[in-house]
Amino acid sequence: MHLGPCQRLIVPVLCVLLCLPAPAAAASAAAVPAAAHPASAASAVAGDTSSDGPAIGAEVARLYEQAARASATYEQGRCEAKKQRARALRLERLIARERHEIQMLRANVGRVARAQYRAGGGGIAYTAKLLLADDPQELMDGHRLAWQAELAVSRMLDRAQRAERRLIEDEQLATTAWLDLEARTQQLATIKRTVTAKLEDARWKLQGTADRSVAAGRCAGAVRPDEQAAPSTRPWVTPVEDYELSAGFGGEGARWKSRHTGQDFAVDIGTPVRAIGAGRVVSVACGGGFGIEVVVGHPDGYYSQYAHLAGVMVDQGERVRTGQWIGQAGTTGNSSGPHLHFEVRLTPHLGSGIDPAPWMRERGAGF
Numbered sequence: 001m002h003l004g005p006c007q008r009l010i011v012p013v014l015c016v017l018l019c020l021p022a023p024a025a026a027a028s029a030a031a032v033p034a035a036a037h038p039a040s041a042a043s044a045v046a047g048d049t050s051s052d053g054p055a056i057g058a059e060v061a062r063l064y065e066q067a068a069r070a071s072a073t074y075e076q077g078r079c080e081a082k083k084q085r086a087r088a089l090r091l092e093r094l095i096a097r098e099r100h101e102i103q104m105l106r107a108n109v110g111r112v113a114r115a116q117y118r119a120g121g122g123g124i125a126y127t128a129k130l131l132l133a134d135d136p137q138e139l140m141d142g143h144r145l146a147w148q149a150e151l152a153v154s155r156m157l158d159r160a161q162r163a164e165r166r167l168i169e170d171e172q173l174a175t176t177a178w179l180d181l182e183a184r185t186q187q188l189a190t191i192k193r194t195v196t197a198k199l200e201d202a203r204w205k206l207q208g209t210a211d212r213s214v215a216a217g218r219c220a221g222a223v224r225p226d227e228q229a230a231p232s233t234r235p236w237v238t239p240v241e242d243y244e245l246s247a248g249f250g251g252e253g254a255r256w257k258s259r260h261t262g263q264d265f266a267v268d269i270g271t272p273v274r275a276i277g278a279g280r281v282v283s284v285a286c287g288g289g290f291g292i293e294v295v296v297g298h299p300d301g302y303y304s305q306y307a308h309l310a311g312v313m314v315d316q317g318e319r320v321r322t323g324q325w326i327g328q329a330g331t332t333g334n335s336s337g338p339h340l341h342f343e344v345r346l347t348p349h350l351g352s353g354i355d356p357a358p359w360m361r362e363r364g365a366g367f
Helices: 004-015 026-031 040-044 050-117 128-130 134-217 355-363
Strands: 263-266 270-276 279-285 292-297 303-314 325-329 340-345
Touching: 004 325, 040 340, 050 325, 050 355, 134 292, 134 303, 279 303, 292 325
Parallel strands: none
Antiparallel strands: 263 340, 270 325, 279 292, 292 303, 303 325, 303 340
């Protein structure tokens, strides 16, 4: 219904007098502050986090696994190429030695031939020499020994030549295999770089989605990756596999109100964070100094907290097993860079944390 200027002024007055809610006019709606509509403001800040978050999180998890496999395959290929190259070089040295031995044998054959030629000097036939010799038996023995020596040297020469030919064939095969492995390793390196670049881009998209979720105070849905780490056979594990330790428990710093309440693990955005032990997810929260965080309660009465995440892979109330992925590392909340903030607590709440290092060492999962 269209209202004229005078009617727009009269209607609110009459509604107030009658204690009735006034209809929302275009001008009054524009004057309402954004704080009066927290849900709509959150939606504007967060964007479509409910769909984008899990999708990009699953993509990061998939690319993370692809990058890990590509790195492992690349390293395996590089090691194989290195071994094959060493084999080719070893065969090359053997061939050089065989050739030297063949040269020595040929020299020996030459010496035997020259000695026989000198023994038969003057062109006298062997029969005549036998008749004229003072000791025919000695002459026959000497001739037989010379013949046997020549035969032995000839056989050795044949064997050495056959060995040289085999070595040359093996060297050619080893060199060809080495060059093939080198080419394949270069291809694997290219694949690795491509996957890593895609992963890096997806990581920051995931972090951007996480930041919007924290600003809205609303977590995106849990990421359910197609691939998941195999269940651990150990009762306790570290919260991340590959890491560098940074800020420790009890440290002081400008970013903490009093003292540091946990142990920080320096890892990349998107790194899978795993439950240190079996338990139940007590809470999944977004917002505040810890950004996106997960708290797990364990059967022995202790609790573990995982904070500054970029994504979660579990829902509140869900049971988890040791080593199960429960989140993805990030840099949400009061964080100066990508890392996992990890705590062991006596209760689910901040302020009940204990030094996690000795606690984990007692359980065989020290860091």
